[in-house]
Amino acid sequence: MTRTVFVNGSYLPETEATVSIFDRGFLMADGVYEVTSVLGGKLIDFDGHAARLERSLSELDMVSPLTMDALLEIHRELVRRNAIDEGLIYLQITRGNPGDRDFAFPDPYKTPSTIVLFTQAKPGLADSPAAKTGLRVISIDDIRWGRRDIKTVQLLYPSMGKMIAKKAGVDDAWFVEDGKVTEGTSNNAYIVKGGKIITRDLSSDILHGITRAAVLRFAREAQMEVEERAFNVAEAQGADEAFITSASAFVLPVVEIDGVTLGNGAPGPVATRLREIYLDESRKAAV
Numbered sequence: 001m002t003r004t005v006f007v008n009g010s011y012l013p014e015t016e017a018t019v020s021i022f023d024r025g026f027l028m029a030d031g032v033y034e035v036t037s038v039l040g041g042k043l044i045d046f047d048g049h050a051a052r053l054e055r056s057l058s059e060l061d062m063v064s065p066l067t068m069d070a071l072l073e074i075h076r077e078l079v080r081r082n083a084i085d086e087g088l089i090y091l092q093i094t095r096g097n098p099g100d101r102d103f104a105f106p107d108p109y110k111t112p113s114t115i116v117l118f119t120q121a122k123p124g125l126a127d128s129p130a131a132k133t134g135l136r137v138i139s140i141d142d143i144r145w146g147r148r149d150i151k152t153v154q155l156l157y158p159s160m161g162k163m164i165a166k167k168a169g170v171d172d173a174w175f176v177e178d179g180k181v182t183e184g185t186s187n188n189a190y191i192v193k194g195g196k197i198i199t200r201d202l203s204s205d206i207l208h209g210i211t212r213a214a215v216l217r218f219a220r221e222a223q224m225e226v227e228e229r230a231f232n233v234a235e236a237q238g239a240d241e242a243f244i245t246s247a248s249a250f251v252l253p254v255v256e257i258d259g260v261t262l263g264n265g266a267p268g269p270v271a272t273r274l275r276e277i278y279l280d281e282s283r284k285a286a287v
């Protein structure tokens with residue numbers, strides 16, 4: 001089946017969807033994005049993703065081409081047209097096509113932003129084998145730019161990080177800056193010690209994960225203790241458990257960091273429980 005995608009107001013077969021070579025997303029990575037998961041044909045945490053998108057746009061002085069209500073309808077229409085039961089919706093908004101290359105931002109009222117959405121069917125998304133085995137990660141230097149709280153499409157270093165991990169024969173990498181873990185290449189990072197969940201506090205050093213916000217809320221509601229602070233790799237290696245969260249992975253346990261096995265090497269009870277709660281509650285609240 002040919003995918004139907006959304007480009008600048010039109011639903012088109014993916015083979016007919018085009019964006020200009022002068023688009024600032026293409027030339028300068030001048031754009032923001034969101035990834036929203038779909039379970040049972042419904043959107044998980046749409047409001048959170050929409051709110052973060054608005055913030056990313058405003059931090060970059062970009063103008064949203066559509067209201068958040070219109071965006072919700074486009075998400076739903078793409079789910080319908082592509083018959084997505086489990087999968088992801090990718091949304092990207094760039095500063096558009098000023099018709100030439102120039103470092104200065106174009107006038108947003110003369111150069112409309114470019115908006116693209118497409119679906120990714122992922123049958124079995126909520127049933128990842130990694131939930132049972134856990135992930136193995138390595139730590140690498142965090143050399144990304146300083147505004148990681150803005151969800152921009154500058155993903156070259158995170159891509160390189162995934163490749164470094166792949167070459168090392170592990171599943172993913174955790175970024176380290178000034179001796180402390182910031183986050184994973186495409187997820188937020190957590191450790192658990194003595195029942196307490198520890199994850200880096202929010203700042204411009206990390207992306208403010210929508211899954212992170214939900215998981216911490218569910219953890220607190222379940223009377224689990226949460227501490228938002230930075231931790232280093234040695235502390236993580238000595239933790240009882242570790243895990244990551246993201247819209248595409250939900251909650252996944254981490255069982256090895258830089259070659260050191262955590263606990264008995266199996267996914268821990270806190271990560272496993274949080275994954276269950278997250279999936280249950282998110283399905284209930286899905287739109």
Ligand code: PDD
Binds near residue numbers: 184210247
């Ligand atoms: N990535 N940190 C980084 C660097 C990320 O790229 C992501 C998400 C997260 C988790 O955020 P959220 O819970 O809102 O998905 C944290 C998405 C899934 C991606 O780039 O595909």
